[in-house]
Amino acid sequence: MDLVAILAIQVVYAIASLALISVGLAIIFGMMRVINLAHGEFLMLGGYAAIVATNHGVNIWLSMLVVAPIAVGLLGVVVERAIIRFLYGRMIDTMLATWGLSLFLVGLTTAIFGNTTVGISAPLGSIQIGDYRTSAYTLFVIAVAVVVLGVIFAAMRGTRLGLIARGTMQNANMAAALGVNPPRVYAVTFGIGAALSGLAGAVLAPVSGVFPTIGVAYVAKSFITVIGGGAAILSGTVSASALFGTINQIATFVTTPVFGEVALLAAAIVLIRLLPQGITGRFFRSGL
Amino acid sequence: MKARGYNMAGLALVGAIGLAFMFLTPRFAELDVVLDLTVYMIMAILALSLALIWGYGGILCFGQSAFFGLGAYTYAITMFNMGESTVPFLLAILLPAAFAALLGYFMFYGRISDVYLGVITLTVTLILFNSVNSTAGPEFHIGAARLGGFNGIPGIPPLNIPGNKGAVIDLEGMFYLCTGSLLLTYFGLRLLLASQFGRIIVGIRENERRAELLGYDPRAYKLATFTIGGALAGFAGCLFANWGNFVSPTIFGLSQSAQIIIWVIVGGRGTLIGPIVGCIGIQWLSAMLGANQPSGGSDLWSKIFANAPLILGSILIAFVLLVPKGLVPTLSDIVLSLFRRRQRQEQRGFEPQQAE
């Protein structure tokens, strides 16, 4: 019984972390059709921001939840203004630019931090469930994921910014005709997407560590999740994360981690074959 | 008709340069340069395979490295089992082609398109990577060939003249083979693209619905293109296994896959010369950045200028902003605009003076 409880927590954690690392990319890709191959590096920089802040005395919660998103969000705005702005509508060129950006950021981070950087350890200690112990921090990560997704949902539905964002996403010219400034919306959206990625990287830093090339581990999975999810940002990301996270964890537990990875990838293939427009191409279509 | 004339002249020029390059290089260049050029030729064939699939076929394939790796591994495994290279060579082309056909059927007849294609092809190559990477134990073998897992398969015997096991290809011969193959591939693709087939797939790339309404089945054509591209990539893989006498699972990785796409974008999608130029240029640049490292210490110079990812990344970003269409299209635009300006100047000379 305890084993089931522990396993359930791990499955939910897998879903939550997958959703958390993907939602920033979902916003950037979903809104602006920009293939951001530097997504993994935004995550990595979020982790570094949190570590640097914590090692300079800032409270760990503040550095993870406030400093990191702001830092990476600002970087996102800079990147958008300097590079992405010229590439809207040119999805392929965004791939090249962001691939170059990812190399650049890895090189820059290595130059500034070197490859041995003290990390931060997970706060909150552990909890005991029967014979098993698990980190209480995993519950925190799950909570952060839920809150983040909830906030995005509320913002998209309830705020003016959300309305403008949705309108610009549907029809940029019409939005412009109605007085909205699409370039400004894009800059803000890219910044928010980057900030969310930074937050995810920071929150995961105590669990997975941070080093300049950690982005590689994240980028493929988040892409597969975002695109498997389909056009709708939130429901797509959540449903795809739920599906892939569950399959990955259960396969890993029952067999080996290699097979868990392969199972996730195979599930993605089957999914896209059955639902060529992603999950939200068919289900939850009216969702956000 | 004039356009056809220029086209022919251009092709003849490429052929002449290519042949000159092929025969003169081993006589004048050092062996290590010849060896480097050999692998650049091989990678250029790989770039051409994606140029066909993506540049002309419009199929965003993020997993071209899957066929490349399959070609290399197939050659290695069958070569260890057979000892004579004719069958391994053929299999190294046919097996990736068959795999491409299967995958293509799965994708195109499922009406999957654009980014979703990219994701499926990416996951396929990652599945291959993860699977082959964990075949390290001695129990993972196909006949006499151990898969070797992360360490890969070393010591792959090179090609020999068909039928004659002892007549093994040497380093210079390898250069001739690879350069010759590149030239053949280039001209072969040019022929293919000039034919009915070529024009149909470009038409499908431009507007699939219209092509369909005109009576062509886009799925079949895309499948054919994808298969040919897969076969070419497998061929390049076989040559690659011969060049380094080595293959390892990183050939299936995300990095290799992205590299191929970068070459095509930098060189210019929608051309054939472009990806060749882009591929060779970026390969050469990476090798140059890695080769001139200052020794020891982490002073500012080495942190910035001996920092290969930093420099390469900056160059790519600058490239995409300044040369958006890719190298070859931009260059040809420049050449053509100069040419047209001269034409216009000449024409103006014949116009009667307008009354003031």
Place this chain on the structure above:
Amino acid sequence: MNMHRRTFLKGTAAAAAAGAFSSNAYAEDPISVASIHDLSGGLDIYGKPMVDAMTLAIEEANAAGGLLGRQLKLVNYDTQSNMQLYTQFAQQAALKDKVAVVHGGITSASREVIRPVLDRFKTLYFYNTQYEGGVCDRNQFDTGVTPAQTVEKLVPYAMKKWGKKVYVIAADYNYGQITSQWVKKYVLENGGEVPSIDFFPLDVTNFGPTISKIQAAKPDFVWSALVGGAHISFYRQWAAAGMRKSIPMASTTFAVGNEHIVLSPEECNGMLVCYNYFQDLKNPVNEAFVGKFHKRFGADYPNITELAMGTYQGFRLWAEAVKKAGSVDRIKVIEALETGISIDAPSGKVTIDPPTHHCVLDVHIAEVSDKKLKVLEDFAQQKPADTAAVCDLIKNPNDNQQYVIKI
């Protein structure tokens, strides 16, 4: 081919270069040595210290007058964690730079890429990283420890300290798989049991299910053969689940990538490791070395790693052999090395074992303690017994492969 003009040009260029490097205008050509390591990409954490150590070794040698009266020149390649570049740079080093020796390769994969290239172009090769053992190649010398040297000592020590039931987790590639087999062998030989061996791909960061499995098995300690940056997350998650205090750990891969500095003391204190070299070894040679290293590279250098020392020792061994042979000619140097050249290195005495071309060296067991490695016990002069079981280059000098040692 205009051979004469080209050699003339090359000769004058080399002379000009030599003139630029040495103060003595009449000095001979410098001796080129190549370093082929990953200085960027995922493996740079291993590569950078190795190149730094080699730089120091070369500068030391040059300050002492060079080798055979000639200065040494380092040709430094960054393979950017890319296998293709390993092949290309090995070819360049052998053919263009015509180096006297190559020190390089980090993973076994990269070594297997350049070994045949350097064989073919007749350039001496030193592989200085710890690995799974079994390479038998007259052109290659290995200075890294192999499982029979470290695992054989650490397993009984840990079992005596903690108990007989050992759960093994390993990186899912050749090194991890072979090391785990050795661990199992020695555990069983010492009367213990191994409930499970779990393998993880190199980029896995989520170890939740594994930690639960380990808890279910209730072992006396865990043996970790995890490798690389992503696997550090295991130690984090393990400590976060409160397991560090209840189930101890031993490893022969931990700390090679400075994991003990990246992690906090609460996450890894108490771990046992076994290597040839530790920065805190108390002997005069090491203390002098560390002083020189810190002076050259800064006192805040994170840690002088096992691999860095391997490279330093590899270079010193080669230099000794060159002095003994009186030449940089490859065969002469190999023959000199095969007489069993020995040096007094910071890690203790290091001697080439002629039949295997590996090294007889001291190993030490240490405990992770507040971001440092506290040496607990020493074992002098461990032979490379695993490779010796399959390789005898004195009897079969034409042997040329990596054997998979049957355990």
